[in-house]
Amino acid sequence: MSNTTTIQVRVNGVSRTDEVQPRLLLVHYLRDVLGLTGTHIGCETSLCGACTVMVDGAAAKSCTLLAVQADGCEVETIESLATEDGLHPIQEAFWDCHGLQCGFCTPGMIMATRQLLQENPSPSEEEIRRGLEGNICRCTGYKHIVDAVQQAAEQMKAGT
Amino acid sequence: MPVSKLVGTKVKRREDPRLVQGLSHYVDDLRMADVMHAAILRSPHAHAHINGINTDAAQALPGVVTVVTGADIGDSVGSVPCAAANPTLRTPPHPVLAQGEVRYVGEPVAVAVAGDSYTARDALDLIEVDYEPLPAVSDLEKALEPGSPLVHSQWDSNQAFTFECGTGDMDKARAEADVIVRQKFIHQRLAPIPVETRGVVARYFPGEDELTVWSSTQIPHLLRAMLALVLGFPEHRIRVIAPEVGGGFGCKLNVYREEALLAHLAMKLKATVKWIEGRRENMQATIHGRGQVGTVEAAVKKDGTILGVTYDSLLDTGAYHQLLTPGMPPLTGLMISGSYKIPTLKFTSTGGFTNKVATDAYRGAGRPEATLVIERTMDLIARELDMDPVELRRKNFAQPSDFPLSVATGLAYDSGNYQAALDKALEMVGYQDLRAEQKRLREEGRYMGIGFSTYVEICAMGPSAALPAGGWESGTVRMDFTGKATVLTGVSPHGQGEETTFAQIVSDDLGVPIEDVAVLHGDTAVVPNGIGTFGSRGISVGGTAVYMATQKVREKAEAIAANVLECSTDDLEFEDGKFTVKGVPDKGITIQEVALQAHVATKLPAGMEPGLQATSVFEPSNFTFPFGTHICVVEVDTHSGEIEIKKYVAVDDCGKVINPMIVDGQVQGGIAQGLGQALLEEVVYDEDGQLVTGSLMDYAVARAEDLPPLEFARTETPSPVNPMGVKGVGEAGTIGSTPSIVNAVVDALAPFGVTHIDMPLKPEKIWRLCQGGNK
Numbered sequence: 001m002s003n004t005t006t007i008q009v010r011v012n013g014v015s016r017t018d019e020v021q022p023r024l025l026l027v028h029y030l031r032d033v034l035g036l037t038g039t040h041i042g043c044e045t046s047l048c049g050a051c052t053v054m055v056d057g058a059a060a061k062s063c064t065l066l067a068v069q070a071d072g073c074e075v076e077t078i079e080s081l082a083t084e085d086g087l088h089p090i091q092e093a094f095w096d097c098h099g100l101q102c103g104f105c106t107p108g109m110i111m112a113t114r115q116l117l118q119e120n121p122s123p124s125e126e127e128i129r130r131g132l133e134g135n136i137c138r139c140t141g142y143k144h145i146v147d148a149v150q151q152a153a154e155q156m157k158a159g160t
Numbered sequence: 161m162p163v164s165k166l167v168g169t170k171v172k173r174r175e176d177p178r179l180v181q182g183l184s185h186y187v188d189d190l191r192m193a194d195v196m197h198a199a200i201l202r203s204p205h206a207h208a209h210i211n212g213i214n215t216d217a218a219q220a221l222p223g224v225v226t227v228v229t230g231a232d233i234g235d236s237v238g239s240v241p242c243a244a245a246n247p248t249l250r251t252p253p254h255p256v257l258a259q260g261e262v263r264y265v266g267e268p269v270a271v272a273v274a275g276d277s278y279t280a281r282d283a284l285d286l287i288e289v290d291y292e293p294l295p296a297v298s299d300l301e302k303a304l305e306p307g308s309p310l311v312h313s314q315w316d317s318n319q320a321f322t323f324e325c326g327t328g329d330m331d332k333a334r335a336e337a338d339v340i341v342r343q344k345f346i347h348q349r350l351a352p353i354p355v356e357t358r359g360v361v362a363r364y365f366p367g368e369d370e371l372t373v374w375s376s377t378q379i380p381h382l383l384r385a386m387l388a389l390v391l392g393f394p395e396h397r398i399r400v401i402a403p404e405v406g407g408g409f410g411c412k413l414n415v416y417r418e419e420a421l422l423a424h425l426a427m428k429l430k431a432t433v434k435w436i437e438g439r440r441e442n443m444q445a446t447i448h449g450r451g452q453v454g455t456v457e458a459a460v461k462k463d464g465t466i467l468g469v470t471y472d473s474l475l476d477t478g479a480y481h482q483l484l485t486p487g488m489p490p491l492t493g494l495m496i497s498g499s500y501k502i503p504t505l506k507f508t509s510t511g512g513f514t515n516k517v518a519t520d521a522y523r524g525a526g527r528p529e530a531t532l533v534i535e536r537t538m539d540l541i542a543r544e545l546d547m548d549p550v551e552l553r554r555k556n557f558a559q560p561s562d563f564p565l566s567v568a569t570g571l572a573y574d575s576g577n578y579q580a581a582l583d584k585a586l587e588m589v590g591y592q593d594l595r596a597e598q599k600r601l602r603e604e605g606r607y608m609g610i611g612f613s614t615y616v617e618i619c620a621m622g623p624s625a626a627l628p629a630g631g632w633e634s635g636t637v638r639m640d641f642t643g644k645a646t647v648l649t650g651v652s653p654h655g656q657g658e659e660t661t662f663a664q665i666v667s668d669d670l671g672v673p674i675e676d677v678a679v680l681h682g683d684t685a686v687v688p689n690g691i692g693t694f695g696s697r698g699i700s701v702g703g704t705a706v707y708m709a710t711q712k713v714r715e716k717a718e719a720i721a722a723n724v725l726e727c728s729t730d731d732l733e734f735e736d737g738k739f740t741v742k743g744v745p746d747k748g749i750t751i752q753e754v755a756l757q758a759h760v761a762t763k764l765p766a767g768m769e770p771g772l773q774a775t776s777v778f779e780p781s782n783f784t785f786p787f788g789t790h791i792c793v794v795e796v797d798t799h800s801g802e803i804e805i806k807k808y809v810a811v812d813d814c815g816k817v818i819n820p821m822i823v824d825g826q827v828q829g830g831i832a833q834g835l836g837q838a839l840l841e842e843v844v845y846d847e848d849g850q851l852v853t854g855s856l857m858d859y860a861v862a863r864a865e866d867l868p869p870l871e872f873a874r875t876e877t878p879s880p881v882n883p884m885g886v887k888g889v890g891e892a893g894t895i896g897s898t899p900s901i902v903n904a905v906v907d908a909l910a911p912f913g914v915t916h917i918d919m920p921l922k923p924e925k926i927w928r929l930c931q932g933g934n935k
């Protein structure tokens with residue numbers, strides 16, 4: 001399986017050029033080639049959302065994309081959210097509201113929240129629950145996640 | 161600066177900054193040089209003889225290091241252990257790779273090791289296995305009938321064990337009863353589904369002759385002991401590390417074939433080998449929960465007095481015993497009395513082998529079955545006697561003055577106030593109005609139902625005498641030169657937040673800022689000994705050990721402080737991390753200065769050992785018994801069969817609360833899984849033992865939209881079993897919630913003559929009942 005393809009991807013603001021197997025999944029590229037292990041794998045079948053990242057500004061499940069499909073794209077992972085100044089308001093809100101327990105779903109949940117709030121800066125509880133339907137959390141029962149998304153929405157509106 | 165008291169308050173979790181940034185390390189995130197990847201070939205058959213395996217093509221694939229089969233391993237690796245003790249137990253050999261026969265879909269048959277995970281998986285496609293299918297049995301009741309295909313041909317039936325408990329004369333109870341209520345219950349198999357699947361990295365250091373195993377486990381110390389036994393390798397040369405663990409819910413309270421297999425491969429190859437379970441493998445080969453069928457019989461007086469209850473049950477063990485498989489029925493049997501005073505109780509269980517993966521502990525582990533049976537039975541009795549289910553419960557409740565309460569199953573419940581929790585929940589839900597509304601809606605042809613669960617559960621596992629491998633827990637508290645505290649705990653959290661709650665305890669009692677307390681866990685080389693996290697024991701057993709060690713540290717610190725201040729310990733007071741001489745407030749020494757003195761060791765009392773640390777091992781004298789009331793209000797759309805949860809009220813009592821935010825989170829998460837069992841989840845095998853629900857597409861885990869708004873409250877009845885009065889809360893939501901939902905739906909459908917529905921309450925089932933009554 002030595003046939004490889006060259007891809008160019010901007011990941012978290014850094015331009016990358018890598019030789020990859022055409023069959024390499026984007027999530028494995030991020031985790032195994034780039035060492036960005038914050039993006040998790042919970043099902044490999046696009047059903048759990050643990051692997052959610054942003055591709056060209058839209059949330060995508062990186063277990064269902066090939067790395068070659070991201071050629072020429074801008075990819076953002078959970079590692080891109082916090083800055084020198086601290087946590088992103090969504091991260092802060094998940095922390096404040098106890099929106100995580102084992103934390104395994106959390107990076108994907110946060111990236112999905114990012115997408116949700118991008119599209120709808122003031123979601124209702126129902127809209128939040130629907131907006132996160134692609135992401136499974138087995139620990140929290142979602143209530144605190146909904147609280148976190150609401151708090152993040154408030155914060156982000158106040159901040160802009 | 162005064163240190164505020166943290167116990168009992170919402171302290172934000174100290175685990176979270178790393179988790180919300182994706183910076184923590186679960187097994188799959190560990191980066192190691194020269195790691196090899198293992199992929200496991202699994203049986204596609206529920207039962208088959210293996211005539212032969214040809215690995216030549218797989219071995220020849222470039223990049224493949226080795227391909228290993230059961231024949232290659234032979235008896236060089238022992239049987240996967242089962243720790244449950246039962247004299248009737250039939251324990252089949254449980255090899256790490258199938259030896260000539262496979263007995264469930266997903267059973268490991270061969271393993272390929274390669275330089276990368278894709279190549280390892282490619283190699284699996286090149287392995288040729290010559291299977292000869294054998295008759296399989298999937299249905300539990302059929303498996304126990306004479307003439308059933310045998311899962312293990314060395315025995316004449318599929319009976320795996322029998323168990324019984326209880327006291328009293330049921331014949332007498334029947335004779336005295338006005339009414340006998342009978343009902344069969346099916347507790348469907350559930351898949352635990354932590355979002356992180358299992359995973360193992362094993363590394364052998366040939367020079368040191370040491371083995372390190374990283375595993376996504378709830379029990380690193382027990383795993384180490386078991387690996388020593390299975391591998392025949394000395395325990396003291398094995399180090400087990402549970403790194404960040406992405407949920408367990410009981411399924412990682414186990415020792416699996418893959419853990420021993422990876423360790424074996426690492427030693428054989430003198431290398432580092434990694435295996436990460438795929439979700440499909442997880443559905444096939446990680447233990448399932450529940451899998452029980454049983455029939456209850458209750459003997460009752462007309463006034464609602466319950467004279468006796470029997471529950472005769474079967475457990476679907478699957479094909480092999482995992483660590484605690486036969487240990488589940490006792491937990492059901494012991495809790496069958498629920499929160500009621502029932503003089504006669506009899507529980508029986510027969511385990512049956514089937515051609516399916518093993519069942520074992522999944523959140524609640526045997527108690528959800530008990531709670532469902534007794535709480536459903538209460539509603540059945542109430543219906544039969546035309547009594548309000550609340551009145552029936554009140555009448556049979558154990559009263560606060562009854563504690564410690566001797567129960568006919570042989571347990572002594574520690575403390576409880578069941579009426580108080582019920583009253584609070586009734587008030588929150590507005591019960592009287594609800595009944596009136598129900599009546600009114602029924603007249604309009606709308607079907608609302610109200611369901612109760614006044615549960616009690618058994619936690620804080622537990623006294624060692626009652627557990628197969630020790631029920632104690634260890635805690636070490638150490639203050640170092642610079643006055644920082646390090647806590648070592650034998651519990652191995654995976655989402656429960658003990659890095660925070662244990663630090664709250666230590667911070668309060670030593671008067672050090674919480675930032676100065678580090679809680680370490682999950683590494684057998686760091687934590688001297690331990691049992692692990694399961695059975696809602698983290699705070700109640702592990703936390704107590706830490707609490708006790710903290711008191712010892714404080715006593716020693718006090719002795720050092722007295723020596724430095726040249727006074728007696730009686731003359732000292734301790735507040736906000738500072739020892740001062742009574743009446744001389746400016747004569748004092750901070751605990752950090754004491755820690756320094758303890759290490760500099762020049763002003764210690766004569767004969768005192770230097771250092772400032774202590775270890776305690778807490779052996780609980782009893783279990784704890786958390787309880788509560790869950791009330792669920794539903795409306796059923798009889799045209800579509802859909803169930804809408806209109807209201808859900810949960811009043812839980814887990815004794816003293818260390819961190820209310822974390823307790824709320826545990827309850828909410830628990831309810832999501834209990835609701836999952838009631839409404840959504842079911843592992844389905846077809847008649848031939850093929851797994852139908854093999855992915856998250858077919859197995860319905862609750863998503864955000866499936867959860868109704870929940871209302872919570874607590875009562876607080878301290879436990880006398882431990883000094884902090886804590887009980888444990890990890891499983892309460894799962895145990896307490898399910899019956900309230902089922903009871904609500906059955907109540908809603910009473911006008912259709914429905915008296916019982918088996919879970920999960922899927923719309924199709926409900927719709928059919930609305931069409932044709934209770935079938």
Ligand code: FES
Nearest residue numbers: 042044046049063
């Ligand atoms: S791992 Fe991609 S959706 Fe589950």
Ligand code: FES
Nearest residue numbers: 101105137138139
């Ligand atoms: S926090 Fe564990 S799966 Fe969401």
